[in-house]
Amino acid sequence: MYPAMTNRLASETSPYLRQHAHNPVHWQPWDQAALLRARSENKPILLSIGYSACHWCHVMAHESFEDPAVAEVMNRLFVNIKVDREERPDLDQIYQLAHQFITRRSGGWPLTMFLTPDGTPYFGGTYFPKTPRYGLPGFPQLCEQVAQAFYTRRGDIDEQNTSLREALASVIPNGAGVAELDAAPLQTARQLLLDNFDAAWGGFGGAPKFPHPTDLAFLLRRAAPGQDEAARKVVLTTLTRMAEGGIYDRIGGGFCRYSVDERWEIPHFEKMLYDNGPLLVLYADAWLLEGDPLYRSVVEETAVWVMREMQSPDGGYYSSLDADSEGEEGKYYVWDRAEIQALLSSDEWRAAARCWGLDRAPNFEGQHWNLIAAQAPTASEVPLLTAARARLFAARGQRVRPGTDDKILTSWNALMIRGMAHAARIFSRDEWLCSAQRATDFIRTTLWRDEYLLATYKDGKAHLNAYLDDHAFLIDALLELMQTEYRPADLDFARELADALLERFEDRTEGGFFFTSHDHEQLISRPKPGHDNATPSGNGVAAHALQRLGHLLGEPRYLEAARRALDLFWPGIQAGPSGSSSLLAALEEALTPPRTIVLRGPEEALRDWRHRLSAMPLHDSLIVVLPNSLMQLPDALNKPRTDEVNVWVCEGVNCLSPITSFDVLQATISKSPKVN
Template identity: 60%
Template sequence: MPNRLATEPSPYLLQHADNPVDWYPWGEEALEKARREDRPILLSIGYSACHWCHVMAHDCFEDAEVAAVMNRLFVNIKVDREERPDLDQIYQAAHQLLAGRGGGWPLTVFLTPDQTPFFAGTYFPKTPRYNLPGFIDLMENVARAWHERRGEVLAQNAALREALAEQQPAAGGDAPLTAAPLAQAVRDLAQAFDPVWGGFSRAPKFPRPGELFFLLRRAQAGDAQARDMALLTLRRMASGGVVDQLGGGFCRYSVDEQWAIPHFEKMLYDNGPLLQLYADAWAMTGEALFRDTAEGIVGWLLREMRAPEGGFYSALDADSEGHEGRFYVWTPDEARALLSAEEWSVAAPVYGFDAPPNFENTHWNPILAKPLAEVAASLGIPATGAAQRLASARARLFAAREKRVRPGCDDKQLTAWNALMIAGLAHAGRVMQRPDWVAEAHAALDFVRAKLWRDGRLLASCKQGEARLNGYLDDYAFLLDALLEALQAGFREQDLAWACELADALLAHFEDAESGGFFFTSHDHEALITRPKPGYDNATPSGNGVAAFALQRLGHLLGEARYLDASQRCLRLFHAHLTQMPVAYPTLLAVLDEALVLPRVILLRGPQPALGEWVDALAPKLGVRDMLFALPNGAALPAALAKPEADRPTAWVCSGTACQPPVTALSGLLA
């Protein structure tokens, strides 16, 4: 019989609806049962595309013997980390404290009935292996500790709650803001940089867009070292197997230092920021690899991730037919049988099919092993001919792959992750002059507003038209930033009005007006064992960093002191952290950068299509601190932007409160 998860909308929870485990979703029913029966809670957190979550489900949660022990000893709660990032954030931090190392998914945490964790781990097998205890033995020992050594458990709980509270940033001081953290972050990244394969760690390697955004900002400021590190990393990633060379889009991370073999899940939250990065890298260099990679991300997005009712799905699974990567990889004979001799002569060396299989010694995961020009030269054929053969080979391989059993799709639409993709689409559409991408960004914004914005508040998740869950800081911050990108890509009155509503809601429901910064959960959110105020970037940028960045920009655009002051309070709160470990806070470093050197606001007013011609001419000249808004005649605007209408474009250029005289000639503005 299905358990209680069968009525949940989360695709991840539904994956466990037929387990013999007596699962509860997180909620008062389960929490009250634990308190009433004085039973510890077994909390399992994961997500639908997670390979090791599937492994543990098969090893343990589908096993009747394991389930019987779980049901006898614990109240069992399953959580989708994508729906409840508040819970995931708290219990990942607790795992770090309890286990002395970083966590991950699946996250397995044992809680006392008051929700305090007293033992934590990640994946556990049914029987001992991989130097891990068997899950049945572990559960028996944990339950025994709760019943027989309760005094020790409660003492540890008190210490753990105190340690979680101490992780909160202390109130900021009055030390002057300086550029020292910006220079220190470049030095720290240079020390960690892999000069051969790019990236800033050994295997496994994650894309970490925040660090690359920061380096590209420094590159625009003239830092050659930052430029070289960012561009080499972006080239190596785009040439590896962490990006789908046939279908476009990035997987979550690479298990090796060469970016060749990923864990094959594709997440929406990675691909939005990466789209923005590759568009900027193309604008900086004109390299075809960067353009092709950006186009591949958008092609994958619109083909596989766009929901019929609007917005974008969350993720694609790593597994299909019970095997990780099966959809994406090839046997040595499979690819060759599909291609003509001419196609194979180019595709084999380009994709690395002429080398030993790189995936589990039996399959190939395509990479860009050799430059196309080099292959063309070795074959003695023109580059255009080689490109045609490769395009034909890629099309054949892709068409054959489309007939395979597809990975599962997590079809919920998350506000925060949609916002990251909307920002990427709008930014890349503007930079690469793709109005069709800007239109997709606008359509996704309209979906979010129609389905996830209700009575002046955001909801966090939507599935099959049903929106639910109180929005988090990331939902508001990321969406505000996306609106500012969309307004620069194609001005719409309703987007500016909505940006102001969002900013006001952000201040009203999340800001700590006394100490500065923003809580991850709203003031009226469910009370949990701690209330984080995160400032460092993870796989996604920090909500505090993005909130401060977007409020600062909106404040300069509208001359609104409330937004500027809130941004400044947030920056002050985290300033000591920026000084001590700047590389952990790349988004807040961008806030610091624009607090030290104010962004430049360029307003254009006039008729279409002349405004569009000016925007196209200005685009290559814009710096990282420039914001360009083309305001067409007839648009209803707030007082700060209500510039006089004319029959030809006029430009106003302002930095902070200092504005230059209006410019009516494009040549003068370009100068």
């Protein structure tokens, strides 16, 4: 069926799987054919999970999966299944957690798990070298030992598998009845974050350092002037240090996934869509608080990068950019000092050397420079650095680019739609709003079919059942988009998604939402995740978004489902709220309902009011601007058309009389800070 040295991955849509289509390993995708083969042949499964931008995934592929001798061992002993963790986060969640139970260590990618034919793992790890080093066994020898254990120690393995399945089931929360919610976990979480804050370099803990945008957003809601100065310091210090560090691409815009050091200086160079969307929100909100031009430039440069490099001609956003090019990590991004000096004028070079750390020792592998904001520029250096940046950008464009994972993921698109829409509102940038709307329209027309949402798209093919995150993140993004510019189709889509979420994902007995839909394939576990990871918790975002949509529309079904989710997770966040900032955001608005602000009137006058409102940090508000030209509004938004702007302000079910003065509106929404 396939040419020589081509396996079944050649017909997959995932760029990551296609990277392995010509391995001598007889890779299978995760499907019924591969699983049936393992059962019929009573053969163990070697499951390898990774993603396109993963550096160590590439290393293991080059060392082992491209080696015919290693492939012979794998093909003889196992049914080999390769999974893209971005297309199948359901499998990744289950087997990462199983890895933790089996090895007592955290996981990562590549994830290498050995399964019995029914899919239960009995041994695993992450990266394994081809020959023994780093204290790890050589991969071919490991394969032989693990396969032998499957045949000679089945009794022990079956006993372990029973215990593992019980352990996986034990972490799925069960309903505890109706809870008496209070603000205590909010204060506990705040203190835990402050205690873990690195006061010198920002961020939390030591190396490696991740941005933690959900935790920073939790603190930012408390950081208005005169409120929580400690939270404010954590957020602004962290955002400043990140923007000054090498994790931020100061030539092309956008953030890399994480820093290998505590100073944010040297990243793993992959750029992920899911990081940059929430960071756009954070930096835009920080600019509102502080007015720091550094934050504005980060937002502007990142938004331009997104539209230039991450948006498809059809409108959807691509998933990621690789860390490697020409087989070397970071080669596209780092510089030789002589190369830069040759590109710049003498004045530009002096400014760049001082401000970007080029007058220091090389900071990348002892011989190259990854640019950082080493010194603040003087007023006279600013135009020189602008010119230097343009020259370096043009020169870098002549290099071999890192690979683009050009599949379009619904959940990650939602995070970027929210980021672009939020930044567009704060900075009044129509082109950013247009970008977010194009992506939204692409998702609605391409990945929403017959009232079912799909998870991924590439090369004209949309497929895979969407997950909890796809639905929850997209509802949240649509609420953000509507606040920037109300479109009836966006509200209709949000309601359809909310109804699908309740119908297909809610645990109607215990509360909360499963990660997979009720009609999803049966796996060894069905997670109901509450903790934030690299992306926010689907349950936390679902509860938060359903509450907001419920208040906006006066729809009790959405409010009740959100409350059932909070009741379910309440014992956990009460006992230990760390890592639960998304659920805590929902808790905050359960304790103090969000303020809804509906503006109605002539379009020109509304434009001015919208612009003035965008300059106010209103984390606790949901703002909808409805020009008189809009007709057939839902009952909750069907305000009368007027010759002047009228504003309806409601907190929960309590609504004020219409307001016709912006000064009165400003005083009304500013008089009582709503921070728990």
